[in-house]
Amino acid sequence: MRSLHRPRNLSGVPCVLVGKEVRPHAPLRPVHHPHPAQATARPRLLHRPARGRPLDLGGVPPARAAAVARSLGRVGSVDAVSTTPQGPGRELHLRVGTAQRERALEVIRNAAADERITFDELEGRVPRALGAVTRADLVSVLEDLAPAAEVDAIVGLDAPIGEGPGFTWDDPLVLEGKGWRQLTVSGDWVTPPFIEVHSSIGGVLLDFTLATAPAKVIDLVLVVNDWGTTTIVVPEGWGVDTQATQAEASYIETRGVRTRPQHGKPRIIVRGRTSGQVKVKLSDERDALKAQRFVEKGRPGMPELPRA
Secondary structure: OOOOOOOEOOOOOEEEEEOOEEEEOOOOOOOOOOOHHHHOOOOOOOOOOOOOOOOOOOOOOHHHHHHHHHHHOOOOOOOOOOOOOOOOOOOOOOEOOHHHHHHHHHHHHHHHHOOOOOHHHHHHHHHHHHOOOEHHHHHHHHOOOOOHHHHHHHHOOOOOOOOOOOOEOOEOEEEEOOOOOOEEEOOOEEOOOEEEEEEOOOOEEEEOOOOEOOOOEEEEEEEEOOOOOEEEEEOOOOEEEEEEEEEOOOOEEEEOOOOOOOOOOOEEEEEEEEOOOEEEEEOOHHHHHHHHHHHHOOOOOOOOOOEO
8 A cells, every 4th residue: 555655855844846936835734623502602691680670682573572471571571571662761760750641551551442452451451650760660571562653652741631539540530329328420521541440239321422532441340239330321422341240149231332433423331340230321402401400500419520
């Protein structure tokens, strides 16, 4: 077998033959093979921000952001991950007040009324909006419910839609009926977005024929015992949703009133429990005359309410 040897010059240095010229052979440099874990680009470090601040992933795809969020245990919490770019004018670190929280609640309730979110999602988002500390907290709740410009207007809003009982979630307008006497609310009154009704066998009449509603969604909670009947009268175009109402020993009757309102009209979401009947009807000429007479008589037995 023929043996092959690398040629060497007189000094014993290995050479290579190029044409008729003998050149010294360049020494071989050791090739460094990095560990597979070192061969890939070093990932950017992700740090947990302070409580109440969103996690900025800086252009990371949403699927990757969700995976990072799950690994940090933040999905479903108040500090939800936000992949929405932070506009320069948002100043998301600023703290919010009652006006911004109430405006956010209205957007959430409108989304439930339009069936963009379920009632379970409504119950989950309301505490997050109420507990919001910074603008970032509200943005994380609203970013999939409204355009970015509208969300910016909401988190920077200062003027509330009304004052007094019924215009905040934690201070609803409470209407209480006593004994056998019917609780009647009628005439030209301003309907706040949060109402609670407590009554017994006397029953309740809520007449919205001449009412003014500054909010698009009215949250009406019923707590009616002892077989009292609740009658809700609304004008043409209003919507009344009774799906969240528990009629323990009776039934709910709706005549001519749709669940969804016409464009620009308010929607009443009725929830709570009742032992008696719940009747929902459209107002007619007779109801309008009754409302006028009720006002002319000085609204007997009617609690003090905001006026239109």
